[in-house]
Amino acid sequence: MRSNNSGVTAAIFGRRGLALVAAAGTVAGSVLFGAVPAYANATTKTVASDGDTVTFNTSDSSRKVSGNVSFTISRDGNWEIDADARNGNLIGRNAHWICDLTLGSSDLRKSTGTKWVPGKKTRSLNAAAYEPFIQVSFDALVATGQADCDIVVG
Numbered sequence: 001m002r003s004n005n006s007g008v009t010a011a012i013f014g015r016r017g018l019a020l021v022a023a024a025g026t027v028a029g030s031v032l033f034g035a036v037p038a039y040a041n042a043t044t045k046t047v048a049s050d051g052d053t054v055t056f057n058t059s060d061s062s063r064k065v066s067g068n069v070s071f072t073i074s075r076d077g078n079w080e081i082d083a084d085a086r087n088g089n090l091i092g093r094n095a096h097w098i099c100d101l102t103l104g105s106s107d108l109r110k111s112t113g114t115k116w117v118p119g120k121k122t123r124s125l126n127a128a129a130y131e132p133f134i135q136v137s138f139d140a141l142v143a144t145g146q147a148d149c150d151i152v153v154g
Helices: 015-034 132-144
Strands: 044-047 053-062 065-074 078-087 093-103 106-111 115-117 122-130 146-153
Touching (some): 053 146, 065 093, 115 122
Antiparallel strands (some): 065 078
8 A cells, every 4th residue: 555645555566566466366366267177079989881980070169269170099099170160259369179089098199280370250260280199099099998189279
């Protein structure tokens, strides 16, 4: 508290004090929101009729950016993420997709590259590569494997 020339005591923050209050609020906010549990999106698993590919489909949204994703794995060990991101904001946002493939206690994370999505626009985001774990574990992935894909903004 500082006394101004009128004899009234008022709460006046200097630059350091204001920065300290802002930092404390940021830390408190991240602790509060960090405790909120994350819920997986409903993912549809489709096995191709020839049994050589499995596709996981879902949609997600975060901070007014939304989209659909298809995460496909193949018997030969190749994987592909084919997704889009629609930015509902007026200002552009960076976005990418992360897909976690789970088999028992094993978890494999794949993602698209980050792409700038202008305001009120849609962009496609894709990635593909070879993964030995998929090739070795393909039959088990078909039987019991699960995937969770999330859009990440920022």
